[in-house]
Amino acid sequence: MYKTKNLIVLIGNGFDLAHGLKTSYTHFAxxxxxxxxxxxxxxxxxxxxxxxxxxxxxxxxxxFDNSMRPDNSVAFLKTYVNNDNWDHFNKSIHNHKIxxxxxxxxxxLGTLYGSINDNWFNVEKVYFRELLKIPKKxxxxxxxxxxxxxxxxxxxxxHIKQELGNYLNTLKIKPKQDIRAFLDTNVxxxxxxxxxxxxxxxxxxxxxxxxxxxxxxxxxxxNHIHGTLNNEIIFGYGDDQSEEYKMLRDLEIDxxxxxxxxxxxxxxxxxxxxxxHAIDYYLEYDVLVLGHxxxxxxxxLLEEILNSEKCKRIHIPKRGDLQDNLEDQYRSFISIYxxxxxxxxxxxxxxxxxxxxDDTVVFP
Numbered sequence: 001m002y003k004t005k006n007l008i009v010l011i012g013n014g015f016d017l018a019h020g021l022k023t024s025y026t027h028f029a030x031x032x033x034x035x036x037x038x039x040x041x042x043x044x045x046x047x048x049x050x051x052x053x054x055x056x057x058x059x060x061x062x063x064f065d066n067s068m069r070p071d072n073s074v075a076f077l078k079t080y081v082n083n084d085n086w087d088h089f090n091k092s093i094h095n096h097k098i099x100x101x102x103x104x105x106x107x108x109l110g111t112l113y114g115s116i117n118d119n120w121f122n123v124e125k126v127y128f129r130e131l132l133k134i135p136k137k138x139x140x141x142x143x144x145x146x147x148x149x150x151x152x153x154x155x156x157x158x159h160i161k162q163e164l165g166n167y168l169n170t171l172k173i174k175p176k177q178d179i180r181a182f183l184d185t186n187v188x189x190x191x192x193x194x195x196x197x198x199x200x201x202x203x204x205x206x207x208x209x210x211x212x213x214x215x216x217x218x219x220x221x222x223n224h225i226h227g228t229l230n231n232e233i234i235f236g237y238g239d240d241q242s243e244e245y246k247m248l249r250d251l252e253i254d255x256x257x258x259x260x261x262x263x264x265x266x267x268x269x270x271x272x273x274x275x276x277h278a279i280d281y282y283l284e285y286d287v288l289v290l291g292h293x294x295x296x297x298x299x300x301l302l303e304e305i306l307n308s309e310k311c312k313r314i315h316i317p318k319r320g321d322l323q324d325n326l327e328d329q330y331r332s333f334i335s336i337y338x339x340x341x342x343x344x345x346x347x348x349x350x351x352x353x354x355x356x357x358d359d360t361v362v363f364p
Contacts, residue, residue: 003313005194006285012201014291021171031167038090045080059103073099108156124297127157128237150255161235175209178364183210189217197278198222203233225270234264239299286313294339302343314353317363333357
């Protein structure tokens with residue numbers, strides 16, 4: 001299967017999803033409505049409170065004051081004022097997610113909920129898009145206002161990061177026998193490997209269930225590049241090679257850079273360890289992608305791993321949960337292949353690196 005004796009494994013959110021864990025940003029968005037937004041709104045409407053920090057006070061006041069006309073986006077909430085029937089309230093909030101845009105004081109969160117696309121919830125990508133808007137609103141000599149807006153946006157991102165960590169800590173993780181069998185076959189000395197280095201982009205401890213380090217014939221290491229739930233997690237945008245990033249950097253306003261992973265990586269040795277323990281250490285290596293989309297939010301690090309001349313093969317397994325639908329299974333595979341093409345600039349090299357769909361393995 002592998003061309004070399006050394007393997008770098010990239011573990012992303014799909015690894016957790018394969019365990020049945022609700023770890024996508026969309027799952028988090030639903031949890032946040034169920035556990036935070038709905039209970040706080042019930043509190044506001046039941047007791048006619050317009051002073052709750054989470055919500056736009058003017059919108060809330062318009063629901064209680066008959067002389068004010070509520071915004072159309074939140075008018076549906078008026079039926080719940082002085083009403084003790086809350087049976088369908090939570091469902092109603094889910095059906096009106098778009099209304100949270102402008103209603104939540106966390107404008108970044110509101111922007112996310114305000115998307116018309118149910119699969120929109122890519123927090124880091126939307127954060128970057130909103131960040132790019134800030135310098136365009138002001139003239140070049142209004143640095144203080146740019147800095148202030150960036151501070152607010154960064155604070156909103158940090159709030160989402162904290163709530164995401166709280167949510168992930170509620171999940172119960174159990175190993176799966178089919179995934180154990182896959183790892184035992186493909187990330188072990190049985191696969192002809194001498195070394196395996198896992199770059200784990202997830203915050204969850206899911207991989208810990210498998211104790212791969214017990215294979216005494218395999219030198220095995222794990223790098224939690226984005227931290228774990230037991231310590232501060234790294235959360236932000238990760239492409240510091242784009243022209244947009246360089247434009248922000250060259251404005252010399254530090255607050256515009258605070259949401260980039262580049263600067264959080266400087267807090268620990270994790271990023272440097274990928275170099276010294278894997279990329280620089282191995283003479284050559286294969287890469288196995290398990291549940292990582294190879295998206296732009298991690299482009300800088302992925303570029304160092306995949307663009308190295310030492311990288312001899314990239315394995316993108318087929319999704320086992322799509323075994324009964326070959327078209328969807330191929331679509332999933334080719335989507336990650338296209339993401340890889342945005343990282344590996346040489347198309348001929350890309351074709352030679354990525355194992356084709358027919359020959360790649362199946363991940364449960």
